[in-house]
Amino acid sequence: MKTSIIGYPRIGSLRELKFASEKYFRQEISADALQETAKTLRQENWSVQKASGLDLIPSNDFSFYDGMLDTAVLLNAVPERYRALDLSALDMYFAMARGYQGDHGDVKALAMKKWFHTNYHYMVPEIEDTTQLKLDDTKPFDLFNEAKVAGVETKPVIIGAYTFLKLARFLGKKTAVDFVDDAMRAYGEILARLSACGAQWVQLDEPCLVKDMTDADQALFQALYQKILSDKHGVKVLLQTYFGDVRDCYTILCAMDFDGIGLDFIEGKQSLALVQENGFPADKLLFAGVVNGRNIWRNHYAATLELVETLKQSAAQIVLSTSCSLLHVPYTLRNEEKMVQEYRRHFAYAEEKLSELSELKAILEADAPEETAAYQNNAALFASPRSGADPAVQARVAALSEKDFVRLPEFAAREAIQHERFGLPLLPTTTIGSFPQTKEVRAARAAFRKGESTQEQYDAFLKEQITACIRLQEQIGLDVLVHGEFERNDMVEYFGESLDGYLFTEKAWVQSYGTRCVKPPVIWGDISRAKPMTVKWSTFAQSLTDLPVKGMLTGPVTILNWSFPREDISLKESAYQIALAIRDEVLDLEANGIRIIQVDEAALREKLPLRQSDWKSYYLDWAIPAFRLVHSGVKPETQIHTHMCYSEFADIIREIDDMDADVITFEASRSDLTILDVLKESNFRTEVGPGVYDIHSPRVPSQEEIQVALQKMLDKIPARKLWVNPDCGLKTRGNAETVPSLEHLVQAAKEVRKTLA
Numbered sequence: 001m002k003t004s005i006i007g008y009p010r011i012g013s014l015r016e017l018k019f020a021s022e023k024y025f026r027q028e029i030s031a032d033a034l035q036e037t038a039k040t041l042r043q044e045n046w047s048v049q050k051a052s053g054l055d056l057i058p059s060n061d062f063s064f065y066d067g068m069l070d071t072a073v074l075l076n077a078v079p080e081r082y083r084a085l086d087l088s089a090l091d092m093y094f095a096m097a098r099g100y101q102g103d104h105g106d107v108k109a110l111a112m113k114k115w116f117h118t119n120y121h122y123m124v125p126e127i128e129d130t131t132q133l134k135l136d137d138t139k140p141f142d143l144f145n146e147a148k149v150a151g152v153e154t155k156p157v158i159i160g161a162y163t164f165l166k167l168a169r170f171l172g173k174k175t176a177v178d179f180v181d182d183a184m185r186a187y188g189e190i191l192a193r194l195s196a197c198g199a200q201w202v203q204l205d206e207p208c209l210v211k212d213m214t215d216a217d218q219a220l221f222q223a224l225y226q227k228i229l230s231d232k233h234g235v236k237v238l239l240q241t242y243f244g245d246v247r248d249c250y251t252i253l254c255a256m257d258f259d260g261i262g263l264d265f266i267e268g269k270q271s272l273a274l275v276q277e278n279g280f281p282a283d284k285l286l287f288a289g290v291v292n293g294r295n296i297w298r299n300h301y302a303a304t305l306e307l308v309e310t311l312k313q314s315a316a317q318i319v320l321s322t323s324c325s326l327l328h329v330p331y332t333l334r335n336e337e338k339m340v341q342e343y344r345r346h347f348a349y350a351e352e353k354l355s356e357l358s359e360l361k362a363i364l365e366a367d368a369p370e371e372t373a374a375y376q377n378n379a380a381l382f383a384s385p386r387s388g389a390d391p392a393v394q395a396r397v398a399a400l401s402e403k404d405f406v407r408l409p410e411f412a413a414r415e416a417i418q419h420e421r422f423g424l425p426l427l428p429t430t431t432i433g434s435f436p437q438t439k440e441v442r443a444a445r446a447a448f449r450k451g452e453s454t455q456e457q458y459d460a461f462l463k464e465q466i467t468a469c470i471r472l473q474e475q476i477g478l479d480v481l482v483h484g485e486f487e488r489n490d491m492v493e494y495f496g497e498s499l500d501g502y503l504f505t506e507k508a509w510v511q512s513y514g515t516r517c518v519k520p521p522v523i524w525g526d527i528s529r530a531k532p533m534t535v536k537w538s539t540f541a542q543s544l545t546d547l548p549v550k551g552m553l554t555g556p557v558t559i560l561n562w563s564f565p566r567e568d569i570s571l572k573e574s575a576y577q578i579a580l581a582i583r584d585e586v587l588d589l590e591a592n593g594i595r596i597i598q599v600d601e602a603a604l605r606e607k608l609p610l611r612q613s614d615w616k617s618y619y620l621d622w623a624i625p626a627f628r629l630v631h632s633g634v635k636p637e638t639q640i641h642t643h644m645c646y647s648e649f650a651d652i653i654r655e656i657d658d659m660d661a662d663v664i665t666f667e668a669s670r671s672d673l674t675i676l677d678v679l680k681e682s683n684f685r686t687e688v689g690p691g692v693y694d695i696h697s698p699r700v701p702s703q704e705e706i707q708v709a710l711q712k713m714l715d716k717i718p719a720r721k722l723w724v725n726p727d728c729g730l731k732t733r734g735n736a737e738t739v740p741s742l743e744h745l746v747q748a749a750k751e752v753r754k755t756l757a
């Protein structure tokens, strides 16, 4: 039995590539120095992998920015505007990734999108009618050779033609089918070149196969691969899938001339059933993704052993693998210097997952697997009770019943009560929560964290900021105020720190896009509210004014989606626990005189299953109730707002309305406002504040353009349901543009109100 991984993180265990790249961007180091850092990091990865005993070591999983971008360059899908800059290859690559402004011209970056349901983002290739897909780069060959020189035999990894074409944007009249011939020729040439370099295996990543496939998709896939596989130039081709199961094309894959097929048995709900029911071709290797590539918990060997034994009944040759690239987990526990053993022994980052693969291999090859030390240690770990269990929390979740998810009275009655209570004008104006996090704010927080200022000093500073923010909003003339969120820089960590059951890491960085990394906290145990989280600042802000100040919380689904979740209980169970903790905070805010409470669900859409047919039963059926649980206990006159950072919710519009918030604000300024039609058609009940200007840009919108936007909205949304607000929090903006923008917003609302009276 052999072992394989799909890919490895590349940003560096201490984010060396990030820092080197950013230095290069600032022109503090040369291109050669950056290349040198990259090379060192690749060599480190290979040597760690080799030392672990990994059989199939990946190459070309390295990227300076993103693998899709690398593939676009490899296939010559480079838009003319970047070529025209006439830069070095490396600088043109970075121009595509980040945009370019300088002596050579001024161009925007390619669009960036979420990579499936992960928090990683890829650059979206652009394909024009004139684009000539052809092999135009040597990176896969260079890196294969680099490893070979270092004495490491590797398996080059390349994003496959189907996924590349499915994720690309076609700007002209042509579509994916028009590029089949060119693409297959290019991939054929890649196989030939890799074969000439001495590669045995080539891995083609096709994660798009785990999404719903139409007949046309299946035909596209077959057209591409029949041609690619008709001449493999002597290399073995591994068709690698991940992030789900391939229920729409399993039999097609089995019938084609692949040498190996990689399936995900962690997230692929039907992967096992597919293999059992259809069998697996005896002439192929099954690369079985049994070690979770997306979470950081130790693998449970007993369960994995059982799975592999079951697979063996259908598949003659099995390679042990990860469920997806290890890109989505941090590097190594070695850097977690402060983490105590009690926690540490439960975790496996990328490097520890390599050890798991080699241990699993040894166990499976042993005469008496259950008697091996590795197996027994692992069994003991899973048998011993873990700290973090809280019977009270568990009992509270177990005791939930239907009525806990229902807020009374129903929406229309509340709406009337609230309109009466608040007496707000038509088209009430508000903001999403945060105000500019100036240098001063960040410096004060950093100083406090480092112990350079006292709690009293920091609190005094925050009070000053909040006071100024309230006065500013009053001056501008906003109707519903916020405290400004100066005490937090993050939507999850801030809450996690006041929740029991959360664990924070030191170095568990995961690449989010390009040089940006995130460090998600870990849900370690049962979650409960250790102490009030926002009451102090919200009540302070409210004490300064008679206008309503919104309490500001992050919702349970977003907190869960931006953390490493538990594997010993369901996501639903965790979501309900977090919901109950946030519910306690909501009720506390209400009891302390906060009349409007906003519960942000910025990431609600993020973890929607990849197949639409799974949305309801695997996600929405608990995600929406979790939100309802948060607010079902408030009085009718307390107004609940929510906010989402996107407007693509046409396909889940019923569920969004079913969250039963009183008001929802969302991003609309960059979308074409088609969402307004959807709101109208669905008879959307919740009051809405579609963002009237884009806060992602420093541009100041004019009063007139906001008026025009409002008029458009009024065509579709009844005036008594329409709110006026920017499209997201203002924390990334400066005061210079924020103040005039909000002034224009308020003036626009006032002007439009006149036409409604």
Ligand code: GLN
Binding pocket: 432, 433, 434, 485, 491, 552, 600, 602, 643, 644, 645, 728, 729, 730, 731
């Ligand atoms: N209330 C948060 C803020 O204004 C919302 C942030 C977000 O939606 N990403 O910053």
Ligand code: ZN
Binding pocket: 432, 602, 643, 644, 645, 646, 727, 728, 729
């Ligand atoms: Zn937002």
